[in-house]
Amino acid sequence: MTxxxxxxxxxxxxxxxxxxxxxxxxxxxxxxxxxxxxxxxNGEDATVxxxxxxxxxxxxxxxxxVAERMARGGRxxxxxxxxxxxxxxxxxxxxxxxxxxxxxxxxxxxxxxxDAVVTSVEGAEDSRDLAxxxxxxxxxxxxxxxxxxxxxxxxxxxxGAVEHAxxxxxxxxxxxxxxxxxxxxxxxxxIEIVVGPELLTGSTRLKSGTAQKLVLNMxxxxxxxxxxxxxxxxxxxVRASNDKLRARSHRIxxxxxxxxxxxxxxxxxxxxxxxxxxxxxxxxxxxxxTAARLLEESGGHLRAALTAAG
Numbered sequence: 001m002t003x004x005x006x007x008x009x010x011x012x013x014x015x016x017x018x019x020x021x022x023x024x025x026x027x028x029x030x031x032x033x034x035x036x037x038x039x040x041x042n043g044e045d046a047t048v049x050x051x052x053x054x055x056x057x058x059x060x061x062x063x064x065x066v067a068e069r070m071a072r073g074g075r076x077x078x079x080x081x082x083x084x085x086x087x088x089x090x091x092x093x094x095x096x097x098x099x100x101x102x103x104x105x106x107x108x109x110x111x112x113x114x115d116a117v118v119t120s121v122e123g124a125e126d127s128r129d130l131a132x133x134x135x136x137x138x139x140x141x142x143x144x145x146x147x148x149x150x151x152x153x154x155x156x157x158x159x160g161a162v163e164h165a166x167x168x169x170x171x172x173x174x175x176x177x178x179x180x181x182x183x184x185x186x187x188x189x190x191i192e193i194v195v196g197p198e199l200l201t202g203s204t205r206l207k208s209g210t211a212q213k214l215v216l217n218m219x220x221x222x223x224x225x226x227x228x229x230x231x232x233x234x235x236x237x238v239r240a241s242n243d244k245l246r247a248r249s250h251r252i253x254x255x256x257x258x259x260x261x262x263x264x265x266x267x268x269x270x271x272x273x274x275x276x277x278x279x280x281x282x283x284x285x286x287x288x289x290t291a292a293r294l295l296e297e298s299g300g301h302l303r304a305a306l307t308a309a310g
Contacts, residue, residue, distance in 0.1 A: 017178050019151050019204050021197035029199070041206075044199050048210045051195045059218055062173050062189045066145045066219065067226035069171055071299070074143030076106045076223065079134070079161035081125030083205040084149035084175075084212060085110030086117055091216040099229040100237045106220060109134045111157040128160025135164050142169035147219065149212055150174075151204035153181020153192065162186045175215055177208040191215060228301035231256055236276045236302060249275045257282040276302050284309035 029037060052059075066076060078088025089108030095101045111130060112121025124130060135146065146165035148158035153176030162172045163186055174187030177195055184190025193215060195207040224230065229237040234252050238245060246268075253264045256279045263282065270288040271277035280291040284306055291305075298304035 017152055017154075018194060018196060019177050019198060019208055020202045022201050023197050023199075026199065041199055044207055045210060048193075048195055048207050048214065051193050052211055052214050055191055055193055055215075058189065058191050059215060060222075062191060063219060063222045063226070065171055065189065066173075067223045069143045069145055070105070070223060070227060072143045074141065074145060075104065075138070076220065077109065077135070077138065077140075077144060077146045077165075078107070078149060078216070079109040079131060079146060079158055080149035081111035081116075081155050081157045082120070083209050084151060084155070084158065087209060087212050087216060088147070088149055089117060091213075091220050095220055095224070098235060099224045101224070101229075107138065109161070111155075125155050125157045128156045128163070131157045131160035132164040135161055140165060140168045140170050145171040145173065147173040147175060147216075148183050148187060149216075150181075150183050151177045151208035151212070153178045153183040155183070159183050159186050173219075175212060177204065177211055228299065228304075231276070231279065231302045236279060237300070238275050246273070249273065249278075253278050253282070276300070280305055280309070 026040070029040065070076060078092055079085070080088050085108070089110055092106040092108035095106040096103050110116045111127070112124030115121060116124060140146070144165070146161055148162040150158040153174070159182055162174055162183065166172045166186070166188065172187040172189070174181065174183035174185070174190045176183045176190070176192050179192055179194050181190070181192060184192050193211040195211050198204060198206045198208065200206065229235070234256055236252060236256065238249060249268060250264055252275050253259065253267065257264070259267070259282050264278070267278035267281045271281060271291060276295060277288060277291040280286065280294060280302060281288060284291070284294070286294070286309055294305040294308055295302070298308060
């Protein structure tokens with residue numbers, strides 16, 4: 001159902017939010033020299049990582065729960081409005097090129113649909129029904145995770161997404177930037193990064209947006225590490241499909257194995273450009289088909305495949 005809050009009630013609610021608080025000490029910021037404003041803004045940004053650090057145990061627990069489900073074939077779905085929705089789409093869109101994931105495995109939903117990525121869609125964020133409709137199209141299963149993202153923690157679209165997903169047995173995560181938020185309360189796991197009032201009153205694309213991006217980076221990156229998409233800190237789950245990626249793939253294999261250039265080229269050719277397979281052929285001294293079998297049997301985890309190869 002669409003929110004029907006009275007404007008006066010909504011104003012009162014916003015005034016109670018940390019992210020909406022007015023800072024009188026910054027009331028003359030527009031009169032300051034540009035360098036001073038930049039220093040103030042930079043100082044504000046420097047506090048965000050500390051706010052994230054306070055929630056690392058909750059973030060880590062959420063990641064383990066996400067990875068467990070994704071290992072069974074589940075998906076990671078982000079849902080938000082405005083800046084929060086755009087950040088979810090950004091994180092989701094970067095997973096295929098970084099980790100060679102199918103685009104359907106990490107999905108970003110924004111209130112109002114694709115047009116809302118670049119323009120404001122009137123009223124979209126106020127609709128729980130819109131969130132339900134967007135998620136219905138995904139045919140959710142209990143192995144999926146839905147992350148509602150909202151700086152205020154009260155956006156109906158994000159809350160509606162979490163409520164709908166939870167009713168279908170999905171893992172739900174509520175990522176907000178205010179304490180005691182309805183979004184965190186609606187989710188199985190709440191992550192509230194309290195960054196405090198913004199430099200510009202209520203402009204939550206600033207510290208709040210930065211905090212959300214840091215957490216989303218962790219959710220996707222560490223989940224992919226847990227799924228075996230890396231070997232150490234190397235992105236080994238890539239395929240050399242163009243000149244740039246071929247050069248990067250060669251370098252990754254070199255860093256992982258220390259092999260000679262000609263041996264690396266032979267290994268990549270023998271494995272159809274699959275970096276993980278090429279590394280295994282070099283380190284375990286096996287052929288391409290054997291490397292493919294070992295990796296399949298190990299669920300794609302290179303370290304486990306190396307152990308199995310003896």
